[in-house]
Structures are given as C-alpha cells and as structure tokens.
Amino acid sequence: MSQNPPKNVAVIGAGPAGLVAARELQREGHNVVVFERENQVGGTWIYNPATDSDPMGVDPSRKIVHSSLYSPLRINLPREIMGFRDYPFVATKKPDRDPRRFPGHKEVLDYLNDFAVEFGLIELVRFGNEVGYVELLEDGKWKVSSRKRENDDVVFVNEEEYDAVVICNGCHTQPRIANDIPVIEVWPGKQIHSHNYRIPEPFRDQVIVVIGSAVSAIDISREIAKVAKAVHISSRSALSGSTPKKQNGYENLWLHSMLEAVGIDGGVNFQDGSKVYANIILHCTGYKYHFPFLETNGIVFVDDNRVGPLYKHIFPPTFAPSLSFVGLPWKRGAAFPRCELQSKWIAGVLSGRISLPSKEDMNADIDAFYSSLDASCIPKRYTHNLDFQLDYEDWLAAECGYSPPEEWRKQMWIIARDKIKTQPVIYRDLWDDDDLTIQAHQDFSKYIPDLAQSQNYQHDFYGKCGMYYS
Numbered sequence: 391m392s393q394n395p396p397k398n399v400a401v402i403g404a405g406p407a408g409l410v411a412a413r414e415l416q417r418e419g420h421n422v423v424v425f426e427r428e429n430q431v432g433g434t435w436i437y438n439p440a441t442d443s444d445p446m447g448v449d450p451s452r453k454i455v456h457s458s459l460y461s462p463l464r465i466n467l468p469r470e471i472m473g474f475r476d477y478p479f480v481a482t483k484k485p486d487r488d489p490r491r492f493p494g495h496k497e498v499l500d501y502l503n504d505f506a507v508e509f510g511l512i513e514l515v516r517f518g519n520e521v522g523y524v525e526l527l528e529d530g531k532w533k534v535s536s537r538k539r540e541n542d543d544v545v546f547v548n549e550e551e552y553d554a555v556v557i558c559n560g561c562h563t564q565p566r567i568a569n570d571i572p573v574i575e576v577w578p579g580k581q582i583h584s585h586n587y588r589i590p591e592p593f594r595d596q597v598i599v600v601i602g603s604a605v606s607a608i609d610i611s612r613e614i615a616k617v618a619k620a621v622h623i624s625s626r627s628a629l630s631g632s633t634p635k636k637q638n639g640y641e642n643l644w645l646h647s648m649l650e651a652v653g654i655d656g657g658v659n660f661q662d663g664s665k666v667y668a669n670i671i672l673h674c675t676g677y678k679y680h681f682p683f684l685e686t687n688g689i690v691f692v693d694d695n696r697v698g699p700l701y702k703h704i705f706p707p708t709f710a711p712s713l714s715f716v717g718l719p720w721k722r723g724a725a726f727p728r729c730e731l732q733s734k735w736i737a738g739v740l741s742g743r744i745s746l747p748s749k750e751d752m753n754a755d756i757d758a759f760y761s762s763l764d765a766s767c768i769p770k771r772y773t774h775n776l777d778f779q780l781d782y783e784d785w786l787a788a789e790c791g792y793s794p795p796e797e798w799r800k801q802m803w804i805i806a807r808d809k810i811k812t813q814p815v816i817y818r819d820l821w822d823d824d825d826l827t828i829q830a831h832q833d834f835s836k837y838i839p840d841l842a843q844s845q846n847y848q849h850d851f852y853g854k855c856g857m858y859y860s
Contacts, residue, residue: 394742396420397553400534402524402683404515405433406502406726407717408558410474411733413509415556418737423552424511425536427456427520431506434458434562435499441586446673447565458562458585458677462613463495464818466605467806470830471724471799472498477505478834479726492818522547524555525685532712554712554740556733557681561717564680566695568601568649568673577652577671584674590614596669599658601649603627607674608814614672615643622658622666624649634664639815679718686713694770699756702786703774704732707752711739722776723783723803727795731786738790798829 396419401408404426415422428436437459444452465472468491473479479501481489488497506512516536523535531551538545565583568574574581584602587610594617600607603625615621620642622634637643647661652671659665679697684690690706690713691698700706703718714736717729738744746752763773776782787794802823809817 397740399554400552401556402521403558404431405560407729409506409511410730411556411558411716412511412514414733414737418741422514424515425519425521426515426517429517432499432502433560439588445582445586447583447585456563459495460587461589464492467724468802471802474730475727476837521683524683556714558716561679562677564678566676566678568675571649572651574652578656580670582672590617593618595619598670599668600672600674602674615640622646696770696773701752707749710746718774719776734790735786798826802826
C-alpha cells in the first residue's frame with residue numbers, strides 16, 4: 391500500500407496511553423503535539439494528596455483533582471507484564487526506586503518518565519494546556535481549542551487545526567456512583583467515592599460500608615480496617631441468601647451481599663438480611679468515560695459507559711481514521727502493552743501502511759459485536775471489558791504485522807488474577823512462577839541493551855528472581 395504524507399496529529403493526554411501513542415505516531419513519521427493539562431507526564435499515575443471539593447465527585451462545578459491514586463497503592467500485576475513490550479518495566483538501581491515485583495505507584499510514574507525521556511517525548515508535550523474543544527471542520531481537519539493555565543488562571547486560549555486527533559485522556563476522573571439504592575440520597579452519613587480516598591486515617595474508629603469488590607475496593611477495605619471500628623464490604627459476588635462472612639486475618643472486616651436499602655436512621659440493609667449502622671459509605675464503583683471537549687453532533691457518544699460506535703474500541707467509522715481513542719478496553723491483561731498495540735495500529739492506518747475496512751463494514755462489525763453482547767445478556771457498561779473478547783490483543787497484533795503477546799504474558803496474567811482472589815493479602819510478595827519470570831527476562835534481553843547507551847544490563851535477584859539495570 392502506498393504511504394500517505396505525514397499527518398499533523400494532536401494527542402490529548404500525556405499518561406501511559408498518550409505517551410505510547412506519541413511514540414508510535416512519531417515512529418511512523420507523523421508530526422505530533424501532545425496536550426497535557428498537568429505539568430508533568432504520567433496521567434493517572436501522578437499522586438496528589440488533594441481531593442475534589444465534592445467527595446462524591448458529582449457536582450459539575452466542583453474543583454477537580456485528576457488523580458485517583460491512594461497513598462499505599464501497589465500495582466496488582468507483576469511488573470514483567472505491565473510495561474511496554476519493547477521497553478521492559480524492570481527494576482533499576484537508580485536512587486530512590488522501588489525494586490519490588492509489585493511496586494508502589496511512584497515506581498510506575500518513574501518508569502513512565504524514563505520512557506518519555508528515552509524516546510524524546512518530553513519535547514512533544516505542551517504542559518499545562520487543557521483541551522477545551524475539539525470539532526471537525528468542513529475541510530476534514532480538526533479544530534483543537536486549548537487553554538494554558540497558570541495558578542488556576544487562564545493565561546491564553548489557542549486554536550489550531552490538525553489532520554487527526556487521538557484521544558488518550560484516561561478514564562479515572564469521572565466517578566461512577568451507585569445511585570440505584572433506595573433513598574441513598576437522603577442517607578444522613580458521609581458518602582465518598584474512592585476517587586477521593588488517599589489515606590486511612592480519616593476513617594479511624596468509624597463504621598464503614600464499602601460498595602464494590604474489585605481489586606481497589608478490597609485493597610482500600612483492608613487498609614481502612616487497620617484503623618476503623620468495622621468495615622462491611624457489599625459485593626455482587628456474595629450470594630444474597632448467605633450470611634455475612636468475616637474475612638480471614640481480620641476481626642472487623644466483613645463481606646456481605648449487595649445493599650438492599652439505606653435508612654434515614656443511618657442504617658444500611660444488605661440482601662443477606664443483615665443491617666449495620668454506618669458512619670461512611672465508600673463507593674468503590676468505578677468510573678465513567680468522559681469526553682466533555684469532543685463535539686461530534688451526537689455521532690460519538692457515551693451510553694451507560696459504552697463509548698460508541700467504535701470499531702474495535704478505537705475508530706468511529708464516520709470519522710475514521712482521523713479520530714481515534716486509545717485505552718478504553720479494560721479488565722483482561724495489562725493496559726500499557728495493549729495501548730501500545732492500539733497506537734501501532736492507529737499510526738500505521740494514518741500513514742496508509744495499514745488499511746481499514748469500509749465504513750459500511752466497520753459499522754456491520756460493530757452491530758454484530760453489540761448483538762453478541764445482547765445475546766449473552768452482557769450489559770452495555772461492560773462493552774469495553776475484555777473478559778468477553780479474549781483474542782483482542784492477538785487480533786490487533788496481526789493487524790499491525792507485529793508478533794502477538796508472548797504466551798508467558800498470558801499465563802502470568804492468569805496466575806496473578808487467580809492469586810488476587812485466593813491470596814489477596816500476600817499475592818504481591820509471594821509467588822511461584824519463576825519459570826515464567828525466566829522466560830520474560832530472556833525476552834527482555836532483546837531490548838535492555840537498547841534502553842540507553844550508558845546503561846549496564848545485568849541479572850540479579852530480588853525475592854526469588856529479578857533483573858536490574860543501572
């Protein structure tokens with residue numbers, strides 16, 4: 391296929407998705423500008439002890455803090471599968487780094503900074519520039535309006551035109567609230583979304599109800615239980631007829647079925663028939679996709695957390711390939727290498743090296759996909775959940791002419807997923823997959839010498855098996 395001329399591309403966001411998108415676009419020869427509202431790269435991996443002015447994160451006029459990290463957070467996947475495929479996330483002997491296999495959040499931010507510096511991405515980023523408006527012009531270009539902020543004041547507004555826009559603004563800023571619980575809006579206690587949770591101390595001696603049972607909900611519940619009077623987790627996975635189950639290793643941590651109702655007396659009723667009087671309800675209920683800057687006359691929209699219509703979670707057929715999204719799929723596997731494959735595909739399509747189906751065929755594929763979800767009774771809000779699309783990354787890799795994810799990655803993810811369920815307290819520090827770790831390090835040896843001319847690669851051990859570079 392003949393190559394197209396290089397495109398001028400706007401990338402919105404300098405988190406993991408935006409950084410790897412910028413790199414792949416640049417590798418393909420495109421001219422890239424990255425818009426980032428913060429003053430550093432990293433996106434959701436930038437820790438900020440401040441929180442939204444509205445603890446539930448629903449007031450549209452609230453002062454928004456874009457970070458959702460809590461202070462003690464450690465990653466829940468082995469670092470071997472979390473990093474970009476050709477820039478391994480290995481332990482380093484640089485000062486003030488975290489060599490653990492499941493490190494804290496600062497180590498991830500440091501890794502992303504290393505990645506940005508290594509591939510010359512910093513100079514592509516306009517820091518402190520928030521995109522306010524994106525719309526398609528009659529000539530097929532996209533107008534991007536951005537505003538530069540300093541000390542919360544708008545310094546200037548800028549409008550530019552681009553051949554393409556890649557949206558990488560993340561999905562951990564707009565809280566999703568459990569609002570289907572009767573009279574929860576008049577419950578007298580305090581309610582907070584996990585987006586605004588940072589440290590356990592404010593929960594000392596309180597009775598807490600946690601809505602949700604995903605990994606972050608369990609982590610936060612165990613942290614809070616160290617200081618709280620009692621913590622009660624409301625979980626979809628608990629049967630409605632079962633009795634509350636005390637969690638191993640804790641005298642004040644209980645697993646319940648779903649909430650049934652709350653009362654103006656401060657009571658919280660569960661479907662298992664139990665009732666507690668709580669001081670705080672903590673919503674660990676996830677996030678909503680949110681693109682307030684994007685104007686498409688209703689062609690691209692969010693409906694019950696389904697962003698669509700999108701071909702393979704990336705291209706809206708009406709605007710393909712000049713508008714695309716990176717980082718929407720979730721759940722199965724690791725996000726960073728998945729964003730890498732998505733970005734390779736977008737960059738190759740824009741250059742003309744890779745072709746897309748016709749608009750009609752893309753729409754037909756989307757319709758068939760939605761119909762398959764409906765037939766399986768999968769709600770719209772799970773559209774981007776890859777637990778129901780097991781071959782997605784293999785398909786992307788094939789489209790890009792790139793090798794599929796290695797088998798050790800898939801096996802390591804399955805083991806990590808299972809251990810999160812069976813050993814939630816200790817899985818980060820005890821593991822038994824040395825054979826897979828060795829395979830990973832053998833693959834990494836193809837890339838480590840290229841990290842930088844001055845870096846020295848060597849094998850070493852942390853815990854059972856590890857790898858450092860200096």
